[in-house]
Amino acid sequence: MAGATVDLPAGRLHVPQSGQQVTKLARYQFREYLRSRRFVALAGIVVAIGVIVTAIVAHFRGGLVASNLAFYGSFWGGGSPFVAVLAAVFFGGDAIAGEFQNKTGYFLMGLPLRRGTVYVGKFIAAYLAGVAMMLLFLVILVLNGVYYFGGSAFPWQLGISFVLALVYLSAVLGATFFFSSLFKTSAYGFVLTALLFIIGFTLLQDVVTGLVKIEPWMLISYADSAIGTIFASPVNWGLSGTITTSSMMVGRMHIVTTTYTAGIAEGVVIMIVYLLLAAIGGLLLFEREEFS
Amino acid sequence: MSPSLEARDLTKQFGRFTALNGLNLKIEGTKCVGFLGPNGAGKTTTLKLLTDMIFPTRGEAFINGVSSRRDRKRALGDAGVLIESPEIYSSLTPNEALGMVADLRGLPAADRRDRIRTVLGEVKMTEWADQKVGRFSKGMKQRINIAAALVHDPDVLILDEPSTGLDPRGMAEVRSIVRDLKKSQRLIFMSSHILSEVVDVCDEVALIDKGKLLFYDSLDNVTSRFADGHQSVDAMLARPVGADQVGQTVATLPGVSSATLLDPRRIRIKFTGGLAAQERLVEALVGLHLGVLQVTESESALEEIYLQQISRGD
Numbered sequence: 256m257a258g259a260t261v262d263l264p265a266g267r268l269h270v271p272q273s274g275q276q277v278t279k280l281a282r283y284q285f286r287e288y289l290r291s292r293r294f295v296a297l298a299g300i301v302v303a304i305g306v307i308v309t310a311i312v313a314h315f316r317g318g319l320v321a322s323n324l325a326f327y328g329s330f331w332g333g334g335s336p337f338v339a340v341l342a343a344v345f346f347g348g349d350a351i352a353g354e355f356q357n358k359t360g361y362f363l364m365g366l367p368l369r370r371g372t373v374y375v376g377k378f379i380a381a382y383l384a385g386v387a388m389m390l391l392f393l394v395i396l397v398l399n400g401v402y403y404f405g406g407s408a409f410p411w412q413l414g415i416s417f418v419l420a421l422v423y424l425s426a427v428l429g430a431t432f433f434f435s436s437l438f439k440t441s442a443y444g445f446v447l448t449a450l451l452f453i454i455g456f457t458l459l460q461d462v463v464t465g466l467v468k469i470e471p472w473m474l475i476s477y478a479d480s481a482i483g484t485i486f487a488s489p490v491n492w493g494l495s496g497t498i499t500t501s502s503m504m505v506g507r508m509h510i511v512t513t514t515y516t517a518g519i520a521e522g523v524v525i526m527i528v529y530l531l532l533a534a535i536g537g538l539l540l541f542e543r544e545e546f547s
Numbered sequence: 548m549s550p551s552l553e554a555r556d557l558t559k560q561f562g563r564f565t566a567l568n569g570l571n572l573k574i575e576g577t578k579c580v581g582f583l584g585p586n587g588a589g590k591t592t593t594l595k596l597l598t599d600m601i602f603p604t605r606g607e608a609f610i611n612g613v614s615s616r617r618d619r620k621r622a623l624g625d626a627g628v629l630i631e632s633p634e635i636y637s638s639l640t641p642n643e644a645l646g647m648v649a650d651l652r653g654l655p656a657a658d659r660r661d662r663i664r665t666v667l668g669e670v671k672m673t674e675w676a677d678q679k680v681g682r683f684s685k686g687m688k689q690r691i692n693i694a695a696a697l698v699h700d701p702d703v704l705i706l707d708e709p710s711t712g713l714d715p716r717g718m719a720e721v722r723s724i725v726r727d728l729k730k731s732q733r734l735i736f737m738s739s740h741i742l743s744e745v746v747d748v749c750d751e752v753a754l755i756d757k758g759k760l761l762f763y764d765s766l767d768n769v770t771s772r773f774a775d776g777h778q779s780v781d782a783m784l785a786r787p788v789g790a791d792q793v794g795q796t797v798a799t800l801p802g803v804s805s806a807t808l809l810d811p812r813r814i815r816i817k818f819t820g821g822l823a824a825q826e827r828l829v830e831a832l833v834g835l836h837l838g839v840l841q842v843t844e845s846e847s848a849l850e851e852i853y854l855q856q857i858s859r860g861d
Contacts (some may be wrong), residue, residue: 268699270624281645290638358634362644362695366651369622372603444818497617546600546631547561 270367280368280376281383288346288384297345301338301388305395308334310452312399323404324486331396332483335416339424340452342385347431348448349441350377351541356437357442364546374541378432378534383523385424393417412485419482419522426526427452452476470496470515472526475529477515481522493518539546548611550625550702550734551575556606559592559758560561566592568758569606576752579729580763581745582738584755585736587856590631590738593755594707596630597736608704624652627696630707632689637681641672641691644680645698652699666694670724686717693724706737710744722747735798742850752849754856762855769852770844777804777817778825779845785838787811792837800831815845 270337271279288294308330310321320326351374354360361371400408429450435444457475463471471477477496489495496518502511517525557570558786561771567589574580584590597600597608599619608615615622636646645663667673670690675683689709696704709725710718718741725748728735739745745752746808753763757810770778782797790808797814798808802824805817820829832839 267622270620270652273620279647279650285648287636287638287730359636360630361600361631361633362635362692363635365598365623365630365696366648367623368651493695500797533807543602546595 270329273369273372276372277376277379280372281379284377284380285383288380293345293382294384294387297341297372297388298391299376300341301391302395304334304338305392308396309399312403316445317406320403323400323407323410324401324412324488326518327396327410327484328483330399331393331413331416331420332480332486333397333472335392335482336423337421338388338481339385339420339427340368340449342388342424342447343381343427343431344448347428347435348445349435350381350432351446351474351537351544352438352441353435355544355546357441358545368542370542371538374432374436376525378428381432382425382428385428386421389417389420389424410486412490416482416485416517419485419519419526420522422477422526422530426478426529426533429530429537430475433533433537436537436544439544448519454527455538458494464513464515468513470498472496472517472521472525475525478525478547480515480531481517483521485519486514491518493517494519494520496521508536549576551609551611552703552705552734552736553609553612554593554597554606555609556591557596557608558605559589559596559601559724560604565758567596570755570758570760572753572760572763573752574734574763576824577734578717579725579730579735579737581749581752582736582755583740583752583853584738585740585743588755589758590740590755591606591707592758594630594705594736597707598623598626598630600630602795618749623700625636626703626705627699627701628705629692629696630705632685632712633692634693635680639680640677641667641680641694642676644691645695648695649698650750654699662698663694664685664699666697668813669697669727670694671720674769681734686720688712689721691723693721697728700731704733704735704737706735708738710739710741718744720729724750730769742853746849754853756857759785766844770849773802777819778814778821779817780825780828780842781809781845782814782816782832782837782842783840784812784814785840788814796835796837797832800828 318325319329349356352364397408427448431444431448435449438444456474460471460474460476461471463474497516499514499516500511502509551574553573554570557567558565559567566833570593582590582593590674592601594605597610597615599615599622602616610622610626613622639647641753641765642663645666646659648661649663664673672687672690672694675687680688683691693709696706706725710721714720722744725735725737729748737749749766751763751765752769754761788811789806793806793808793814795815802818804819806831809814809815816828818824829842832842
């Protein structure tokens with residue numbers, strides 16, 4: 256036996272409170288994310304998106320840089336939800352399913368941890384990794400903003416929009432964790448979240464607004480519009496959306512389109528409801544999940 | 548309070564398949580208990596129920612008197628668990644992985660580093676302490692898993708086939724580690740389908756088949772209870788002997804019912820009369836000047852009982 260034996264203090268160890276264990280677990284999991292290839296890969300993708308945005312703005316300028324609000328409304332409002340979805344897929348897609356598929360869960364579940372502790376700890380770690388990606392994207396846009404608008408590169412709306420984007424990230428991550436808890440195969444979590452948030456909700460929104468012709472308050476893709484509309488003037492802070500109707504003639508056809516835009520408070524409520532339903536649903540699923 | 552494990556009417560069904568059927572088993576004290584059974588007998592299911600990795604259809608499991616279903620955190624607080632050869636996050640080093648375990652288990656920060664060094668020493672992984680686990684072989688990972696189960700110096704150790712999947716050297720090393728663990732005062736409950744491993748390491752044995760417990764007793768009792776009063780030992784010799792010589796000498800010793808030459812330097816001797824007879828037999832064997840190097844309890848005794856009990860259920 257190498258080394259001297261170290262006896263632990265007399266009496267049994269005091270297992271930390273679940274809250275402390277959540278913090279500890281989140282810290283280790285976050286470090287695991289920071290060292291992972293997927294973190295580097297996603298950072299590369301976000302930088303690539305930033306470079307494309309920079310090139311488009313530099314090439315076209317015009318209306319894109321007419322004002323700082325128009326610039327952030329277009330690129331932060333349009334880009335940050337996409338980055339949030341990517342982050343959720345990359346960091347949450349296999350967060351729970353991977354514990355079964357890769358058998359790392361047997362390592363954690365042999366420890367005196369509640370299942371909820373594992374779930375929440377991993378959620379916080381994935382969220383922090385996602386926040387890092389959102390910050391990276393924000394920094395790239397702000398650097399562009401400083402170049403074009405100098406001292407006006409930091410409108411107050413940007414701060415609120417960033418917070419809204421973080422709420423959206425938590426909602427998408429909640430959904431990702433739900434799917435990840437639903438299946439024991441990582442790929443399902445990845446694919447379902449990506450399909451649903453990149454294509455599915457947008458299609459659903461088109462159906463609800465175009466065919467059913469009602470405000471799509473039940474869809475998170477509707478809520479994320481709040482991230483961009485905060486840059487509009489005047490800002491709709493309310494709990495109900497704005498309806499804009501426009502019409503145009505295409506040949507002999509008279510086409511009327513109705514656009515629904517979520518109020519800021521309405522968007523926040525929808526996102527939080529999604530977060531709570533998905534995260535709690537996922538947690539309940541994980542509580543019943545067996546490592547068989 | 549002495550460490551304990553208990554299964555009360557523990558039953559687990561997967562759909563229509565009954566993996567475990569009303570298991571009642573109470574193990575108490577500091578010892579090593581081998582949990583034997585063929586593949587699919589319900590060994591791993593039992594261990595997973597004990598550690599709340601799966602949930603019972605009926606019944607309850609307890610570690611140190613605490614229901615693992617009702618309070619898994621307290622039940623696993625004093626237990627070290629190794630089930631299904633888990634994977635460790637590949638970017639972690641053994642130092643970091645064990646640090647995480649120690650931290651989550653509440654080991655005081657001041658003792659952590661020394662304790663981790665000690666357990667890494669116990670599993671002979673000190674020189675790999677700062678290498679990434681992702682590069683390790685299966686055997687090395689298994690040793691880190693054993694270290695993780697030991698880091699808090701638990702009262703109870705639950706090991707699920709710890710040497711399965713390892714090469715012969717790895718198996719021997721894991722066996723040696725478990726033997727060393729016995730020296731500390733703890734209860735070790737180890738599932739295995741390798742009989743020699745159980746004979747080598749354990750004091751007691753529980754046999755399970757088709758989800759039902761067939762027996763639980765000390766190795767000595769099991770051997771004498773099921774071997775029709777016969778015991779069996781293997782004598783290792785320094786020089787080769789012939790079958791005739793064995794038949795004329797060893798087989799005629801008092802109490803010996805048969806002597807079989809397994810190979811020119813190994814004789815299997817069946818005898819009756821318990822420990823006193825065994826002592827006389829060893830003395831007599833030495834007196835025969837056959838070059839006896841060692842006399843060990845025959846592995847086949849348990850093997851015969853195992854096969855006999857398992858086939859009874861078929």
